Amino acid sequence: MTLIxxxxxxxxxxxxxxxxxxxxxxxxxxxxxxxxxxxxxxxxVGAFVGxxxxxxxGSFWLGLPAALAGAMLAGFAIELGVMRRLYARDHLxxxxxxxxxxxxxNELTVLLFGREPMFVELxxxxxxxxxxLPGLVYPPFRLLIIAAGxxxxxxxxxxxxxxxxxxxxxxGSTNRDMxxxxxxxxxxxxxxxxxxxxLLAGLAGFMTxxxxxxxxxxxxxxxxxxxxxxxxxxxxxxxxxxxAGILLGIVxxxxxxxxxxxxxxxxxxxxxxxxxxxIASMGIYLMMGIVLLFRPQGLFQAGG
Amino acid sequence: MRQHLIFIAAAIVCLSVLPLVAEATGQLxxxxxxxxxxxxxxxAASLNFILGYGGMVSFGHAAFFGIGNYVxxxxxxxxxxxxxxxxxxxxxxxxxxxxxxxxLVAGFAALVIGSLALRTRGVQFIMITLAFAxxxxxxxxxxxxxGGEDGVIVRGANDLFALSLxxxxxxxxxxxxxxxxxFAFLWRVVHSSFGTVLSGIxxxxxxxxxxxxxxxxxxxxxxxxxxxxxxxxxxxMAVFMRFASPDTLHWTKSGELLIMVxxxxxGTFFGPILGAAAFLILQTYLAAWTEHWxxxxGLILLGIVxxxxxxxxxxxxxxxxxxxxxxx
Numbered sequence: 001m002t003l004i005x006x007x008x009x010x011x012x013x014x015x016x017x018x019x020x021x022x023x024x025x026x027x028x029x030x031x032x033x034x035x036x037x038x039x040x041x042x043x044x045v046g047a048f049v050g051x052x053x054x055x056x057x058g059s060f061w062l063g064l065p066a067a068l069a070g071a072m073l074a075g076f077a078i079e080l081g082v083m084r085r086l087y088a089r090d091h092l093x094x095x096x097x098x099x100x101x102x103x104x105x106n107e108l109t110v111l112l113f114g115r116e117p118m119f120v121e122l123x124x125x126x127x128x129x130x131x132x133l134p135g136l137v138y139p140p141f142r143l144l145i146i147a148a149g150x151x152x153x154x155x156x157x158x159x160x161x162x163x164x165x166x167x168x169x170x171x172g173s174t175n176r177d178m179x180x181x182x183x184x185x186x187x188x189x190x191x192x193x194x195x196x197x198x199l200l201a202g203l204a205g206f207m208t209x210x211x212x213x214x215x216x217x218x219x220x221x222x223x224x225x226x227x228x229x230x231x232x233x234x235x236x237x238x239x240x241x242x243x244a245g246i247l248l249g250i251v252x253x254x255x256x257x258x259x260x261x262x263x264x265x266x267x268x269x270x271x272x273x274x275x276x277x278x279i280a281s282m283g284i285y286l287m288m289g290i291v292l293l294f295r296p297q298g299l300f301q302a303g304g
Numbered sequence: 305m306r307q308h309l310i311f312i313a314a315a316i317v318c319l320s321v322l323p324l325v326a327e328a329t330g331q332l333x334x335x336x337x338x339x340x341x342x343x344x345x346x347x348a349a350s351l352n353f354i355l356g357y358g359g360m361v362s363f364g365h366a367a368f369f370g371i372g373n374y375v376x377x378x379x380x381x382x383x384x385x386x387x388x389x390x391x392x393x394x395x396x397x398x399x400x401x402x403x404x405x406x407x408l409v410a411g412f413a414a415l416v417i418g419s420l421a422l423r424t425r426g427v428q429f430i431m432i433t434l435a436f437a438x439x440x441x442x443x444x445x446x447x448x449x450x451g452g453e454d455g456v457i458v459r460g461a462n463d464l465f466a467l468s469l470x471x472x473x474x475x476x477x478x479x480x481x482x483x484x485x486x487f488a489f490l491w492r493v494v495h496s497s498f499g500t501v502l503s504g505i506x507x508x509x510x511x512x513x514x515x516x517x518x519x520x521x522x523x524x525x526x527x528x529x530x531x532x533x534x535x536x537x538x539x540x541m542a543v544f545m546r547f548a549s550p551d552t553l554h555w556t557k558s559g560e561l562l563i564m565v566x567x568x569x570x571g572t573f574f575g576p577i578l579g580a581a582a583f584l585i586l587q588t589y590l591a592a593w594t595e596h597w598x599x600x601x602g603l604i605l606l607g608i609v610x611x612x613x614x615x616x617x618x619x620x621x622x623x624x625x626x627x628x629x630x631x632x
Contacts, residue, residue, distance in 0.1 A: 035427065085610050091361060091430065096566050097609040099559050103602030111596060224438060224555065231431045271448055278446020285435040285442075289420065292432050296424050 002136040007257045008250060013142050013211070015249020016149030020204035021222060022229040022241040023156060024197020030173040030236020032087050032190055037098035038078065039201060039226065040219025041105035046071035046202025047209045047218065048109055051118045060123050067206035068199055074105075075198020079191050087190070102220065109216050117213035145207045152203070153242055160238055169193065173236035225252070228288045234298030244299060248284050255280035319480055323473045337588055339476050341581045342483045343540045348564040348576035349490060350533025355562075356571030357494060358526045359506030360422075363430045364437030365561050367417070368410040368531040370553030372538025374444055375406035377456035377548025381449075384459070399462040399469065399478070403539050410535020411528050413440075418527035422520060434555060441553040455549035462543045475544055482540060486533065493529065494573065502526050534561075563605065 025039045050067030054060050078101060086094050126141040160166035168189055171179045180186045205218075212218065229248055233240025260276030267275075291299065319338070326334040347369050354360040379402050382388060382395025389395065396402055421432045450456045461470040469475045493499050504512045505519045513519055542548045551557065560583065568579025586604065590597035 029427075035430070082606065082610065089609075091427065092355075092562070092566060092570065093609050095363070095430075095559070096563055097606055099563065100602040100605035100609065103598040104606070107596045107599035107602065111599070220556075224434070227431060228435070231428065235427065274446045274448040274452060278442045281442035281445075282439040285439045288435045289432060289439075292424055292428055292435075293420060296428050 002133065003257075005133070005136055006138065007254055009138060009142065009146070010257075011250030011253035012146055012246065013249070014253050015246035016146055016153075017204045017208050017222070018226055018229050018249050019153060019242050019245030020149060020200045020207075021226040022233065022245050023153075023238055024200045025226055026230045026233065026236055026238065026241045027169065027173070027193050028197050029230055031169065031176060031193060032083075033176070034083060034087060035091055035094045035098065036083070037095060037223065038101035038105065039197070040221075040223030041102055042071045042075055042198045042201035042219075043205040043222060044105065044109060044216070044219035045074045046205030047214045048113055048118070048205075049202075050206035051120045051209050051214045052113065054120055055118070060121065063120070063209075064206055067202045067209075071202020071205065072195050072199045075195050075201075076191065079194040083194065084187070084190075105219070106216050115216065117215035118209075119213060120210045122210050141210060145211075148203075148207065152200070156238055165189075165192070225284055228284050232288055232291045232298055234300040237298070237300040240298055240300030248287065251287065252280065252284050255283045316480075316484060320477075323476055335472055335476050337584065339472070339479050339544055340541075341577075341584050342479045343537050343544065344561075344564060344580035344584060345577040346483055346486050346540070347534045347537035348561055348568065348580050349487065350530040350537070351561050352565045352568070352570065352572075352576045353490065353494070353533065354523075354526050354530040355565055356575075357499060357506065358502045358523060360523060360527065361430050362421075362433040362527075362530075363555070363558050363562065364417075364433035364435070365530070365534055366553050366555070366557035367433075367437035367440045368414055368534035369538040369541070369557065369561070370437075370440065370444065370550070371410045371413050372406040372535030372540075373542045373548045373552040374450070374456070374538075375409050375535070376402045376462065376539045376542035377458055378450060379405065380458045380460070380462070381456050397460060397462045399464045399543065402462055402543075403482075403536065406539035407532045407535050410538070411532040413535075414528045414531020415524070418524050418531070422523050422527065434558070437553060437558055438555060441550060441555070444550045444553060450548075453550060455547060455551075458542055458546045458548060461546050469543055470546070479540055479544065482536070486536065490533075491573065498522070498525070567608070 021039065021043060025036060028034050028036050028039070046067040049070030050063035052063075053066035054063030057063075082097060082101065086097055122141055126144060127139060129137045129139045132138050158166075160169055168179060168184055172186075172189065172193075176186075179189075225248065229241055229244045232248070233242075233244035256277065259280050260273045263272035263276045266272075319342075322338055323335050326332055347365070350368075351362065351365045354362060378389065379396045382393070383397045384395070386395075396405075417433070417436045421429060421436065424432055444450070445453050461468065461475070463469065464474075464478060467474055469478060501512065501517055501522050505517075505522060509519050538552060541552065564579035564583045565576055566579070567582050568575030568577065586601060587597070590600050594600065
């Protein structure tokens with residue numbers, strides 16, 4: 001029972017990370033019509049800058065603003081330098097250009113930080129596991145991530161639904177051309193949305209840096225799962241990204257944790273483990289396939 | 305047309321004598337590089353067939369490349385072990401058996417994937433093809449019998465009758481012949497009524513439907529054909545590399561195939577050959593020059609997309625117009 005609860009918490013943690021990435025990606029996708037494969041690179045930039053500043057200064061918390069600033073600056077740089085010229089192009093050109101950006105970001109990171117994975121030391125106050133329930137021991141840092149992620153989700157909800165910028169964002173994801181026709185400075189709006197997406201990606205990168213190894217290529221690993229979240233949730237829908245992110249995070253984590261054990265009941269150990277991991281990895285793509293076949297527009301329509 | 309035939313004949317002659325020239329000048333690596341270019345040209349041309357002529361942006365084309373790759377690997381594995389697959393399918397190392405099997409299996413996979421994926425369009429189609437390719441990638445990685453992440457080694461390569469294809473020069477000529485036959489076949493398909501209908505669906509699907517043409521069926525046939533082409537290329541790659549690897553199904557491989565098609569010019573018949581050559585030559589020489597070749601590659605790709613109008617197609621088109629070598 002406690003094992004299941006623990007895995008549910010881990011799933012929630014992964015789901016929150018996916019949501020933070022998917023929220024930015026779904027806005028960029030829904031409003032600007034841009035397929036941005038390089039979104040994972042912003043996540044990587046956040047993780048590397050945060051980990052580097054934390055290790056140089058010795059203070060974990062100083063890494064947070066550094067990660068946010070680093071990812072946002074990188075986001076502004078690629079928006080102004082590259083993305084602007086891509087909005088009017090077709091999806092093929094966007095895929096090619098952002099694929100090129102992945103190569104560039106990965107090699108620049110190797111040049112700056114080397115190929116060795118970086119590890120982040122947590123302050124002892126949030127690293128020592130605490131007992132949540134009798135028998136359920138969980139590191140408080142992970143709880144902090146979950147709380148922070150939920151806080152960001154709430155903040156985004158208010159930003160989107162209660163502010164003027166949010167109104168423009170909602171209008172943009174419903175009918176982009178109409179917003180432009182009404183005289184809104186669409187370029188500024190695009191840059192701001194891209195910066196916001198980069199900021200959230202950087203936050204996700206920094207938050208997961210103590211849990212996962214900070215290394216080159218970490219962006220691509222999570223990028224595809226993020227795209228799955230965006231497509232399942234419905235392109236352009238923050239609510240969809242939240243629901244699909246949490247759902248996928250929990251399903252993926254639980255499949256990975258429990259499927260090999262279930263399969264071991266019916267077949268030999270090593271084969272069961274390999275097959276279990278394989279099927280668990282396929283799980284999210286299978287879900288996307290099923291959702292797309294029955295609801296081609298995703299679970300939630302944009303603008304919600 | 306006559307001019308094109310002369311050009312094609314000249315290209316085939318050049319490719320035929322290339323191993324002799326390479327041996328004479330000591331540039332032996334050239335034979336391997338050209339072999340890989342020809343194999344990727346087949347895969348890229350099959351993607352270009354659905355992308356450029358049929359208007360289907362598949363981001364999971366490496367799935368069929370990888371299936372062809374693994375069919376050769378798995379058949380060889382059972383041949384070497386002497387144990388039939390599932391107890392009744394014997395292994396084989398005869399190219400004339402493994403190659404058609406790979407093509408058929410890849411075609412069947414394309415039939416299944418295509419029949420589901422073609423219900424969607426636009427971004428959803430891009431994503432669902434990617435999803436299927438990823439599923440297959442993880443499926444093959446999880447097969448411990450066939451090496452998991454390490455893949456299957458095809459130690460003795462394949463035989464063509466009594467001729468062992470471990471010999472790289474022999475393999476080079478096999479690849480050359482297969483490529484020429486494949487492109488001749490593709491030429492017939494593109495210029496058949498089927499190819500014209502497919503092109504019409506790309507330009508205006510609604511109008512084709514109004515004319516009484518079932519666009520779904522035509523698109524599916526095209527998708528299956530493209531899957532078979534990629535399977536053929538994957539099978540050749542397994543024999544050439546003497547190795548079947550899950551890397552051939554990875555999503556970055558689908559991306560590379562897309563890059564080759566775009567580099568060569570979407571919807572041009574010989575574009576994929578140019579694209580495959582440009583990509584692999586660039587990759588090989590940049591990698592020899594610096595460890596950080598991906599940075600240079602990324603910058604060049606970015607420059608091509610941003611700097612030329614409509615991607616590299618415009619660039620190649622204008623060059624091609626000047627040289628008058630590009631049959632349209």
